[in-house]
Amino acid sequence: DPPYGLTDGDTSSLREIGFNGLYRLTPDGMVTLIDGSHRRPNGVTLSPDGRTLYLALSDEKRPQVLAYSLGADGLPTGQRLFRDMGKELAAGEPGLPDGIKTAPDGTVFATGPGGVHVCAPDGRLLGKIRTGKAIANCCIGEDGKTLFLTSADRLAAVPLIARGG
Template identity: 35%
Template sequence: MIESPSHLDIRDDRFRALTHPMARLERIAEGFTWTEGPVWFGDHACLLFSDIPSQRIMRWSEAEGVSVFRQPSGFNNGNTRDRQGRLIGCRHGFRDVVRTEVDGSLTVLADSWDGKRLNSPNDVVVSRDGAVWFTDPTYGRISNFEGHREAPEQEARHVFRIDPDTGEVAPVISDFVQPNGLCFSRDERRLYIAESGSSHDDSVPSIIRQFDLDGGALRDAGVFAEIDTGLPDGIRIDAEGNLWSSAGDGVHCFAPDGTLLGKILVPETVSNLCFGGRDGHRLFITATTSVYRVFVDVEGG
């Protein structure tokens, strides 16, 4: 049997088909304060990611290396792209979700609900119908490190949906301690959301919850998986329906039934990840002060 490289922790043989023993974990950028929100732009062959406390969105490409995409960023955290390819970002400092237009101008999509300012939008995804879904924990309110220390106005830490036709902002889930990363199953019949409340309360389980989409509503389908080291932050689905989650010791990969298939061990605490690269087979990982990449034998979902 071929031995796995030191960064691969194989728990199930199915993980061998998703990785490669000759692929190495590479650090492609370093020297940041807290990296987050990686998003791949294939049409520009570049990765954008946030350095939250430094108030910067950074750009990395194979050809040009690292440069500043936007500064100040308003403590921008999570990022994604919409159906038109535009950047959607969550800004702790402004308590909003913002879209970058083709001409570089910014459009605020959401900054309040029920007459009160949002907490500090954290992560965001866009569904096929164009709706924007985002989590709103209080991390950007807790200190001045990645936002502004202020008492939250919202009575809960909601998960919100922005209607693609009306622009209406509405909570869809309201019982998280601190909702964080989120992603859809490939068929968008299920929504996965990370519970990261253990960051400040050890009694909160480090779990990923799942919700079935029943018409226009969400139905709680229970716990999908538990993170055994650290807590879940950013999460992504691959083309085969496996879920990849950030964790304290690296990236954990779960089968569609919640079985832990294996881990990619990273020497820093992982915050988020995304699939990309010119061939679609690179997993980009934001981890504390650095950004890593590694070959995986599956593309993003």
């Protein structure tokens, strides 16, 4: 995770390691590094089948969501760009990729410039929940009926329409 909260950020003497990483906690309690190559790895979520891990990059130089294919052992077997939010950021829309959640039907809700990007499992943009401000996080609650959003000064609830059978 990024060095948020440290006064000098990346150059803080309080940092214990020299990179920001994406980690995995194994069932037996071991922490292993999955990827240490990103500047601002942040929000993570899994696909409903557990075969894809989505990673939000809270990086103004690379505002993206990546998708990692996972093998049976839970380790990555490949990586691809899932959603690039550079166009929205360049247009001045507030926010960066941050919180991200996956619905039971595979729909991905990724916070980013302009609000929440609602994406199909293949990365196609289905729509945006435009908020006019940076959204830090989101979660799905009330048995999948509501998407909750948080910002610096608000908590919002957005009703969801169930898809599929």
